[in-house]
Amino acid sequence: MAGAAEQQIHRDPALFYWILLPITVVMVLTGILRHYLSTLLQTAPKRLPLPKIREQRSLLRSANLRMNYAQISPAAFQKRREWWIESARDGKFLADPDARGKGKPNPMSDPAMMEGMMGMMKGNVAMMVPQSLIMGWINAFFSGYVIMKLPFPLTPQFKQMLQAGVGTRDLDVRWVSSLSWYFLTLFGLQPVYNFILGSNNAANQVTQQMAQSQVNPMGGAEDPEKIFNAEAENLEVVEHYYILDGVEDRLLERLQGTV
């Protein structure tokens, strides 16, 4: 294979109408179906009970204090820090003060946690079922031959990607098999969905999976008391400086040139 003479394969034009087009249309339709399916299966996020909200936001307040301490005077900072650490040590922020010292709760015993996992399962099912069905369909009907030719040359590395299901070594990389076309549409239709369904759609499973891999379903069940103790320690070691210290000189330096 010198590559000088271009490979010529005579394709039946019906391939285009009966394979390329149907695969594309089916992929778009499944995307839309997936979008509406996951919208239907979505459960509204459960309301947190009030003590839990208080626990979370108190923690957030301390984090704010730790990050933005420079904004307030040393005296004010000291006052807040002492108050927060003392309250945290006493467990005043905890949602469930009786459960102190019992260690990490089992995620399986918590009904709210179970519900979260169920929701995730449902989402996964909505992703996986249509995907595997269509892949089986394509494999059964259309595998084993090329359906189109790309209008530009490519390096041989793309062979695996573009000619899945076709075991011909000498075939030019520009020929695309039906199974590969399926994969290309699977990953490349996001802009089309954005156009049809609006930008925050649930049609593309790849983005969905990426979003899911970021949240660990088991991770939320840390013992809150430990978190508070760690936060108190972090707060204790903060070395304070005041942003208003010398601000007049900074301002003068910056603005005197402009006026």
Next chain:
Amino acid sequence: MANPLLEAPTNSSPATAIDLSQKASTFINSQSSWLSAIPYPLSLFINTESQEKWQTYENLFLACLRTGDDNTAYACLESLTNRFGKGNDRILGLQGLYKESTAKNDSELAEVLKEYEEILKNDPTIFSIRKRRAAVLRSMGRTSDAVTALTNLLDQSPTDAEAWSELADLYLMLGSYEQAIFCLEEVVLVMPNSWNMQARTGEVLYLSSEKLEGADQLRLLSESMRRYCRSLELCDDYLRGYYGLKLTTDRLLELLSTGKKSQQSSSDPVKGDLAPPSIDAVKKLNELATSKLTEIVRRSKSGEKGWDGYSEAEIIAARELLDRGTQKIER
């Protein structure tokens, strides 16, 4: 400039609010185009949703309520309710707002308040309603009740900057400066880069310094001045910041030139307070503020491009402050 329909209209001037509410009917008509009239199975393929659309609806609702166009406001509220359902937190808050503003007298307002309490009894986690309740209590004149409501809310949700600043306002109304300053410090902790809150802290510090004498006054006044400086550091052309800077530096110059002795005692290293600024720096800052205020007043009066965003009342106040300064020199 950003689309005025998408900006929350809470801080806009009355003129913009009227302008917005006049756009309301055109906007609502434009929403019912042929796209949304497609029959059911086909409508699944087309999406007319966007966050901007509903943001616009909400802003128009608020603008219409402000200008008294209750019918259009109701239409906006209807579409929002249809979309998000009656139980939505935000919708509940907006509905309450509508009822409040259409209430004609205090007894009707009390009726609304009772409704809020009914909702909160079922679910105390709806913060929008809790905030509305505090606001109604305030507008009915029950300030101490409003303070209690807000302190309760802030105990449960201590990172709510909106509630903190409302509480600061209430304390200021009651004359408890120290508490007001505490609340404002909390706001600044949540939003460290908001220049308006920095300046607001400066304002309250300035007010509270008027009540004191000697070293304490000097301390608060210099802190107030520094707050204004910080605010200007964050936002170069902030009129209120320059106004406050001029006001505080005027006072500081008086104090520093008369009482040299009190200066020593106030810089107490144990408390960690900053020493009062040098008289040189204060003088320079005063000059800076004066020249900048003059520039802003002049330019915005002649309507130069890029200088026309200032509110008229603030410009007038700034002019008045400048005039006061020049009169003193003439005398």
